[in-house]
Amino acid sequence: MSASDQTPVASNSVREVVTADIERGTFGGRVQTRFPPEPNGYLHIGHAKAITVNFGIAADFDGTCNLRFDDTNPDTEEADYVDAILADLAWLGYPLDRAALFASDYFEQLYEWAELLIEKELAYVDEQDGETISAQRGGYGKPGIESPFRARAAEENLALFRRMRAGDFADGSHVLRAKIDMQHENMQLRDPVMYRIRAGHHHRTGDQWKIYPTYDWAHGQSDAIEGVTHSLCTLEFDSHRALYDWYLGHLPLPFEKPCQTEFARLELTHTIASKRKLMRLVDDGTVDGWDDPRMPTLRGLRRRGYPSLAIREFCSFIGVARTNSRHQIELLESFVRTNLNKVALRRMAVLRPLKVVITNWPVGDDGEPVVELMELNNNPENADDGTRMVAFTGEFYIEQDDFRAEPPPKYYRLTPGREVRLRGAYFVTATGFEADTDGQVTEVRVTYDPDTRGGSSPDGRKVKSTMHWVSAAHAVDGTAVLYDRLFTAEVPGDETGDPFDDLNESSREIIMGAKLEPALGDVEPGQVVQFERLGYFAADPRERLLFHRTVGLRDEWAKIQRRNS
RNA sequence: UCCGGGGUCGUCUAAUGGUAGGACAGCGGUUUUUGGUGCCGCCUGUAGGGGUUCGAAUCCUCUCCCCGGAACCA
Numbered sequence: 025m026s027a028s029d030q031t032p033v034a035s036n037s038v039r040e041v042v043t044a045d046i047e048r049g050t051f052g053g054r055v056q057t058r059f060p061p062e063p064n065g066y067l068h069i070g071h072a073k074a075i076t077v078n079f080g081i082a083a084d085f086d087g088t089c090n091l092r093f094d095d096t097n098p099d100t101e102e103a104d105y106v107d108a109i110l111a112d113l114a115w116l117g118y119p120l121d122r123a124a125l126f127a128s129d130y131f132e133q134l135y136e137w138a139e140l141l142i143e144k145e146l147a148y149v150d151e152q153d154g155e156t157i158s159a160q161r162g163g164y165g166k167p168g169i170e171s172p173f174r175a176r177a178a179e180e181n182l183a184l185f186r187r188m189r190a191g192d193f194a195d196g197s198h199v200l201r202a203k204i205d206m207q208h209e210n211m212q213l214r215d216p217v218m219y220r221i222r223a224g225h226h227h228r229t230g231d232q233w234k235i236y237p238t239y240d241w242a243h244g245q246s247d248a249i250e251g252v253t254h255s256l257c258t259l260e261f262d263s264h265r266a267l268y269d270w271y272l273g274h275l276p277l278p279f280e281k282p283c284q285t286e287f288a289r290l291e292l293t294h295t296i297a298s299k300r301k302l303m304r305l306v307d308d309g310t311v312d313g314w315d316d317p318r319m320p321t322l323r324g325l326r327r328r329g330y331p332s333l334a335i336r337e338f339c340s341f342i343g344v345a346r347t348n349s350r351h352q353i354e355l356l357e358s359f360v361r362t363n364l365n366k367v368a369l370r371r372m373a374v375l376r377p378l379k380v381v382i383t384n385w386p387v388g389d390d391g392e393p394v395v396e397l398m399e400l401n402n403n404p405e406n407a408d409d410g411t412r413m414v415a416f417t418g419e420f421y422i423e424q425d426d427f428r429a430e431p432p433p434k435y436y437r438l439t440p441g442r443e444v445r446l447r448g449a450y451f452v453t454a455t456g457f458e459a460d461t462d463g464q465v466t467e468v469r470v471t472y473d474p475d476t477r478g479g480s481s482p483d484g485r486k487v488k489s490t491m492h493w494v495s496a497a498h499a500v501d502g503t504a505v506l507y508d509r510l511f512t513a514e515v516p517g518d519e520t521g522d523p524f525d526d527l528n529e530s531s532r533e534i535i536m537g538a539k540l541e542p543a544l545g546d547v548e549p550g551q552v553v554q555f556e557r558l559g560y561f562a563a564d565p566r567e568r569l570l571f572h573r574t575v576g577l578r579d580e581w582a583k584i585q586r587r588n589s
Numbered sequence: 590u591c592c593g594g595g596g597u598c599g600u601c602u603a604a605u606g607g608u609a610g611g612a613c614a615g616c617g618g619u620u621u622u623u624g625g626u627g628c629c630g631c632c633u634g635u636a637g638g639g640g641u642u643c644g645a646a647u648c649c650u651c652u653c654c655c656c657g658g659a660a661c662c663a
Contacts, residue, residue, distance in 0.1 A: 040605095062663055097662065154661050161659050165591030168659085199661055209592045211659045220661035239663050262594060263658045286594085288656095293600080299663095341612075343602060345595095348656050352600050355613045365626060405626065436624070445622060479622050490622050514600095557623045580624040 036344035038081055041285050042254055051253040051280055055087030058252050060094045063105035065299040066314050067112040067322045073290035076339035078256055079118045090250060092125040096242045098224035112322040117332045127246045128228045134237050134245055137275050138200060138218060142181045146274055147218060148174055149184040150201050161214050168206040168214045188221055191234040195221050204270060212267045216240055244268040247282040255282050258289040259346065291350040294509040295320050296516050296523050317572045318510045318531055329552040329562025329574030334363040357575050364552055364560045369402045369409060372492040373555040374539040375504050377421035379496065380468045383455065385418030393418040400448040414541055416449045419496040421539045426491050427468050429457060434584050436488035445490040447556065451476040492556045499539035502569035504561065506533040545569065
């Protein structure tokens with residue numbers, strides 16, 4: 025049974041929490057989650073898990089999940105990213121049942137709540153610089169010390185805070201801090217910053233605001249405003265939960281207080297997902313852009329030909345736990361293969377062509393070699409995909425790998441004196457070959473058996489292998505791009521600390537002059553087909569006759585060769 | 590160093606006091622007009638020590654190991 029046929033795991037750590045809440049009646053049985061990306065980069069495979077978890081939990085409990093852009097930092101965020109995220113989310117296959125929301129829409133409410141905390145003497149304006157504040161915070165096992173501005177009267181804080189909003193102060197000169205506990209063992213609770221002054225232009229509020237809320241001050245409150253019940257986030261926010269609860273506990277909320285629950289983020293072998301590092305790959309020119317097929321971005325995976333369904337199935341299959349883990353990329357690839365095997369049309373393409381000539385091929389009345397139309401199956405996994413006619417004549421191409429003058433052990437393919445099947449065409453037997461001065465085979469001569477038309481012999485004799493081919497006279501030239509992992513190490517940077525030390529220098533191989541069967545000229549942009557015996561290939565969205573290898577087929581012969589070497 | 594979170598086959602993930610199961614990977618077989626697919630089989634695991642119990646991956650306890658936390662990032 026293949027992975028994707030498995031029923032999803034029956035339980036996971038988040039589902040248990042939600043189930044318990046429902047049994048307890050905590051939110052009146054209501055379940056609402058949210059996916060909160062920051063619009064400062066493109067979505068990647070890690071986000072796909074977060075999306076699957078949030079939308080999945082909502083669906084499982086008949087609840088809702090909204091998209092909220094966590095746009096609290098004008099310095100890094102851009103409207104372009106908002107559009108890209110919306111597009112990627114739609115491609116992944118999670119339609120929004122409600123328009124996208126923005127944390128920036130709550131800036132006024134957040135501001136009012138901040139004034140409320142000041143009035144309750146739970147927040148104060150600090151005039152020290154960042155370095156000083158950081159130093160005063162103390163360290164692990166070492167208590168912090170209180171700011172000299174901590175004891176300021178509420179009225180003074182209020183006046184100062186209003187002037188911060190009005191733009192009376194320079195960037196970095198003042199912050200609003202929550203007054204919690206500078207001795208607290210959880211550093212997050214040592215008077216965290218709620219507001220900082222930023223002169224930047226915000227992608228939605230423009231220049232209206234001079235002060236911007238920090239993540240912690242914005243996130244839980246945004247959840248509360250939206251009526252979120254379960255705020256699901258990754259493990260590194262675990263220590264922020266106390267702060268999340270502290271803020272919410274001091275505010276008059278329109279709904280019941282949401283609760284934060286953490287789960288492990290998705291990590292994959294041979295892959296990095298940090299936005300900063302992905303950005304570096306783009307900036308360095310290591311990859312061609314955010315949609316380079318080697319990128320773990322959703323747009324990269326899409327261009328590579330990964331079906332969004334395979335990504336979703338993978339994400340549900342791996343489950344949700346609190347264990348730090350790193351999944352092998354092979355598992356994702358197995359979902360891609362399983363998925364594509366069912367839907368990808370079969371086509372023939374020869375990547376590294378070797379010319380073969382049939383010496384007993386008939387010539388027609390016009391003096392030209394006869395051309396026959398052979399009927400080939402479009403997909404043995406799906407009869408509904410039907411068949412197609414493919415032209416065959418006395419000269420065609422096979423892969424260079426498919427002929428050996430001197431066959432190694434276990435080699436089943438064409439070799440002098442051996443008979444093999446050309447898929448859907450004829451049995452041929454190699455009778456000779458030409459080689460250049462380097463010993464490189466340049467042409468193979470074969471004879472064919474006219475009684476084996478279609479690929480089966482009337483006398484029932486067997487051949488060891490079936491090979492793909494493309495008629496020389498009918499071939500269309502195209503380009504195939506082969507990809508390997510971007511990083512050679514399972515955990516990039518594990519050895520040296522710098523993932524870029526593990527960059528795979530040959531992660532891409534461009535093969536021009538591939539010989540394609542003519543039907544490959546009609547493939548829709550983005551469509552994925554199987555090149556028989558070679559792998560799944562996605563037609564480039566823009567350039568015709570350019571194919572990206574999504575993933576190779578499992579390759580028994582390659583394994584044998586690896587073992588023998 | 591303090592606080593928090595974790596540790597089940599190679600990698601993930603189930604088992605919530607009652608037969609340690611599944612997937613991927615690997616290995617072998619079988620089917621096959623893709624050395625693909627399918628099917629069958631094999632392989633390997635509860636971090637360690639004590640305890641509670643008829644019975645422990647699960648509860649208690651000590652130890653070890655890993656991850657996260659000291660942005661005016663999220």
